[in-house]
Amino acid sequence: MQNKIALDKIKLLFYVTLPEIKKFIRDFHREMQKGLCGKKSSLKMIHTYLRRPTGAEKGRFLALDLGGTHFRVMLMELKGNGKTGACPVKTFVLKKKHTTGKGKALFAFLAGCIGAFMKEHKLDTQARYNVGFTFSFPVKKKDADSGVLIRWTKDFSASGVEGKDVVKLLNIALKESGITGAKITALLNDTVSTLVARSYTEPDCDVGVILGTGTNACYPEKNGEIINIEWGNFNKLRRTHCDREVDRRSGNPGEQFLEKMVSGMYLGEVIRCLAAELLPRIELPRGFKSEYVSVIEADTSKGLRKTDNLLKKVGIRGSKHRDRKLLKKACVMVSARAARLASAAIASVLTKMDPTLSRRHTVAIDGAVYEKHPCFSHRIRATLKEIFGKDARRIKLVLTKDASAKGAAVIAATR
Ligand code: GLC
Numbered sequence: 001m002q003n004k005i006a007l008d009k010i011k012l013l014f015y016v017t018l019p020e021i022k023k024f025i026r027d028f029h030r031e032m033q034k035g036l037c038g039k040k041s042s043l044k045m046i047h048t049y050l051r052r053p054t055g056a057e058k059g060r061f062l063a064l065d066l067g068g069t070h071f072r073v074m075l076m077e078l079k080g081n082g083k084t085g086a087c088p089v090k091t092f093v094l095k096k097k098h099t100t101g102k103g104k105a106l107f108a109f110l111a112g113c114i115g116a117f118m119k120e121h122k123l124d125t126q127a128r129y130n131v132g133f134t135f136s137f138p139v140k141k142k143d144a145d146s147g148v149l150i151r152w153t154k155d156f157s158a159s160g161v162e163g164k165d166v167v168k169l170l171n172i173a174l175k176e177s178g179i180t181g182a183k184i185t186a187l188l189n190d191t192v193s194t195l196v197a198r199s200y201t202e203p204d205c206d207v208g209v210i211l212g213t214g215t216n217a218c219y220p221e222k223n224g225e226i227i228n229i230e231w232g233n234f235n236k237l238r239r240t241h242c243d244r245e246v247d248r249r250s251g252n253p254g255e256q257f258l259e260k261m262v263s264g265m266y267l268g269e270v271i272r273c274l275a276a277e278l279l280p281r282i283e284l285p286r287g288f289k290s291e292y293v294s295v296i297e298a299d300t301s302k303g304l305r306k307t308d309n310l311l312k313k314v315g316i317r318g319s320k321h322r323d324r325k326l327l328k329k330a331c332v333m334v335s336a337r338a339a340r341l342a343s344a345a346i347a348s349v350l351t352k353m354d355p356t357l358s359r360r361h362t363v364a365i366d367g368a369v370y371e372k373h374p375c376f377s378h379r380i381r382a383t384l385k386e387i388f389g390k391d392a393r394r395i396k397l398v399l400t401k402d403a404s405a406k407g408a409a410v411i412a413a414t415r
Contacts, residue, residue: 007329010274013240014333016340018386020238024341025387027236028348032229036221042235042257046228048192049144050411052199052220055082057413062129062182064114064170065405067136067190068154068213069094071110073117076409082201089405090117103161103169111173114182127181130415132408135166136190136214138230144415147187153232154214154265155251185415186408189228190366191218193407196226198364198400200410205362205398207349208407211342211376212367214256215263219349231345232259242273258345262338264290264369274330279323285314290369293331298374304328338369339376343383350395357391364400371399 016024028043035045058080065072071092077085092113098106118125137156139147146167152158161169167184174182188196195208195218209217218228235257239247246260246269247253260266268288275284292310299306304324311319311327319327350361370376377397385392 007278007326010278011333014274014337016238016337016344021340021344021347021383021387024236024344025348025351028231028234028345029352031234031236032348032352035229036227042233044138044150044228044230044233046138046189046230047141048188048218048226048228049141050186050188050192050196050226051224051414052203052205052226053196053410053414055200055203056080057200057410059413060129061409061412062114062131063134063405063408063412064110064131065134065136065190065193065408066094066110067134067404071113072405073114074405074409075117075121075123076406078200078410078413084200084406087406087409088121089402090120099156099158101158103158103164104173106158106161107169107173108176110170111177111179114174115177115179118179125179125181129182130185130412131182132186132188132193132410132412133167133170133184134188134190134193134404134408136210136216136404138228138233139166139187139189141187144186145184151252151255153252153256153259157251186411188408188411189216189218190404191216192226192228193405193411194364194366194400194403195219195407196410197403197407198362198398200407202362202398204360204396205364206353207346207361207363208400208403209342209346209363209365209370210367211263211365211370213263213265215259215342215367215369217345217349219353229349232256232263234258234345237261237341242270242277245273246270258341262341262369264367267293267334267338267369270334271330274334275327278326278330282311282316282319282323282327284316288314291372293335294373296328296331297335299328335373335376336379339379340383342376343380343387346380346395347384347387357388357394360394360396362396362398364398364403366400366403371401 031043034041035043063074074089076087191208198205267290
């Protein structure tokens with residue numbers, strides 16, 4: 001009985017009510033407005049100096065994508081009419097020494113990857129190529145093809161990069177490795193690439209969202225310029241003691257509160273904290289991955305056998321069925337809250353553009369949390385329905401995979 005009361009209390013703590021969602025939307029609009037006017041706000045509302053493509057762009061372009069655990073290089077052929085040709089891509093794994101070591105070494109590594117890709121595809125390193133660079137961190141921009149890193153997020157901490165123009169840093173590294181023809185003509189965020197990649201084939205698309213390692217979104221303002229919201233830093237939120245603990249232990253305490261409640265990098269950590277309270281006998285290891293959360297929530301096997309196997313894999317033996325049921329409940333509470341908050345953020349962006357939702361909107365979404373979690377996308381849809389009623393039919397959510405690189409190539413073509 002005691003346990004049941006404790007569990008019910010925790011459920012309430014993690015449940016985001018509809019009035020709370022409505023307040024979220026009001027606060028989000030206020031923060032957006034302040035950010036747009038250059039006032040102090042948790043939403044940076046970064047001007048990108050970029051617009052959506054028309055679909056007519058043509059040619060061969062190089063695309064680079066840095067933002068999480070991998071660096072990707074892609075060569076993309078655009079045929080016009082929203083059509084694309086072959087787009088070979090190579091993915092390089094980033095090691096901790098790259099993401100947390102010296103910035104110079106990180107950029108030298110990136111240049112090395114680009115060189116290896118060009119060699120493999122027999123591209124002349126001296127010939128001119130327009131390059132789009134997706135760099136998924138908050139940057140201060142004054143034009144389309146440069147950007148000063150404001151602050152690393154997602155536990156990157158490479159030294160000597162914050163406060164510097166990352167395009168300059170990459171250009172220096174490219175020169176040093178003998179690649180003289182590649183010209184970076186656009187620097188963009190992964191949300192912008194996602195929006196751009198989708199709108200090349202679907203001009204209705206007007207929101208780009210990432211629900212992956214981190215979370216963020218962008219949309220075109222009234223004048224057509226795409227604004228990178230950096231919504232991961234939204235902070236008008238009701239946080240729990242678990243959120244506070246995760247924040248305290250993170251590489252950037254006091255920042256990215258929404259990201260720490262929604263994105264894949266932190267979901268497992270919030271669950272770990274909650275599980276420590278609900279299941280003191282079981283201590284989940286640090287770095288409990290969000291992939292595991294997907295496995296546990298999808299587990300309908302008898303006695304939650306799959307969860308048991310997973311727990312054994314992370315070194316926990318002898319869990320009881322009761323423990324596994326509780327762990328599954330903890331996963332559902334935390335990830336359902338994440339989906340409700342993500343829906344509230346999507347609803348805020350849509351109603352900023354179109355307060356009465358009088359038009360159709362396509363929201364392009366990329367990221368492992370949206371793609372791989374068994375219930376995330378359904379929960380987002382259900383919450384949008386709760387917020388907008390029948391009008392939610394005007395919102396189309398589309399998974400837009402590998403858009404981070406593709407969008408960079410498309411943008412390079414517009415420059
Ligand atoms: C973090 C970054 C942001 C990016 C997001 C998704 O929030 O600050 O720029 O778009 O992660 O990768």
